[in-house]
Amino acid sequence: MTEPAPARPPHEPRTGDEELLGADLPTVAERYTDAQRVERMAREIEMGFAALKGTVRGVSMFGSARIPEGDPDYEQARELGRRLGRAGFDVITGGGPGIMEAGNRGAKDVGARSIGLNIELPFEQEGNPYQDVRLMFHYFFTRKIMFVRYANAFVVMPGGFGTLDELFESLVLIQTGKVADFPVVLVGTAFWGGLKDWIGEQMQTRGLIGPHDLDRLQVTDDLDQVVAICERAAARQMGTSPDVG
Numbered sequence: 001m002t003e004p005a006p007a008r009p010p011h012e013p014r015t016g017d018e019e020l021l022g023a024d025l026p027t028v029a030e031r032y033t034d035a036q037r038v039e040r041m042a043r044e045i046e047m048g049f050a051a052l053k054g055t056v057r058g059v060s061m062f063g064s065a066r067i068p069e070g071d072p073d074y075e076q077a078r079e080l081g082r083r084l085g086r087a088g089f090d091v092i093t094g095g096g097p098g099i100m101e102a103g104n105r106g107a108k109d110v111g112a113r114s115i116g117l118n119i120e121l122p123f124e125q126e127g128n129p130y131q132d133v134r135l136m137f138h139y140f141f142t143r144k145i146m147f148v149r150y151a152n153a154f155v156v157m158p159g160g161f162g163t164l165d166e167l168f169e170s171l172v173l174i175q176t177g178k179v180a181d182f183p184v185v186l187v188g189t190a191f192w193g194g195l196k197d198w199i200g201e202q203m204q205t206r207g208l209i210g211p212h213d214l215d216r217l218q219v220t221d222d223l224d225q226v227v228a229i230c231e232r233a234a235a236r237q238m239g240t241s242p243d244v245g
Contacts, residue, residue: 014122017139044142051135052115055150056238058090059230062166063099063157073188074102076223077157080187081106081114083227084155089234090115092151094143095135099157101128108132115150117143148173152234153183155226158191174216175209183233185226186219193219 010029013019020037022028032040061081067073081091081103091107093100095116107114108130116131120138127134137143147154147166154170156163167186173179186192196217203209220226235241 015120015138020139041139041142044137044139045145048117048135048137048142048146051133052146052150055090055115057088057152057234058092058115058150059084059153059155060092060147060151061099061103061155061157062094062159062163063103064159064163065094065096065098065100066160067098067102067158069102073099073158076187077102078106078109080155080157080223080226081112082110083223084230085110085112087227087231088112089152089230090150092117092147094119094162095127095131097128099159101130103157104128104130117146119143144169148179148182151182152237153185153230155230156184156186156192158188171213171216175213181233181236183229184217185229186217187221187223187226189219189221 008027010025010027012029013022013031018028019031023030023032023034023037061077061084063073063077067077077099083106084091085107090113091103092115093103095104095118100116104114104116105128113132114130115133116127116135118127118134118136119140120136135146144166148170154167156167167184170182170184174182174184186196196214196219199209199217200214204211204214218229232241
């Protein structure tokens with residue numbers, strides 16, 4: 001009779017999220033009780049709320065960590081950070097390199113407040129050096145609260161899975177009415193145009209999204225248009241736009 005293979009010892013979780021989501025699995029070492037996890041979540045949310053209190057003009061910029069300085073997308077993101085900063089916006093990014101660094105750097109170039117919402121990852125690099133406010137999160141979901149709560153608009157530059165996650169989560173929050181009047185602007189027609197076409201051809205024509213859901217995505221290469229969209233949204237949200245009421 002074949003003896004069953006011995007159980008593998010549990011491995012150390014690589015992130016706070018893995019420790020949380022794998023807590024009941026025998027293959028993941030458990031380091032905290034649920035009560036301790038809830039306390040840690042609460043501390044992260046309180047930390048974010050305290051650090052960002054009073055932020056009423058902010059734009060969350062999403063994009064790849066893998067785009068280096070000198071790449072046209074990096075330079076475009078830096079210029080957009082400058083223009084948003086001159087328009088009086090705080091620039092909020094994930095705090096990492098690439099597009100995130102470029103956005104924070106552009107804000108710093110013009111003396112605007114540069115905010116980084118950093119996340120602990122097993123492969124993560126250090127945060128970029130252009131952050132006036134540098135917050136560190138263990139959990140993705142606590143970090144995402146800050147991206148949404150303190151932004152008037154979302155600007156999405158070219159990126160990978162993480163960027164798509166942030167993009168579509170934003171769209172779900174808008175579609176379901178969890179947040180209202182939040183523009184989502186995709187910068188780069190060559191990069192994003194095919195995605196918008198696919199959503200229209202596959203999702204909209206089959207009735208998988210509403211007739212006006214595609215209108216929530218605005219695709220452009222014009223940075224002045226991006227800033228104007230963000231300014232109009234901020235005015236409506238603050239009640240200072242003639243469109244309000």
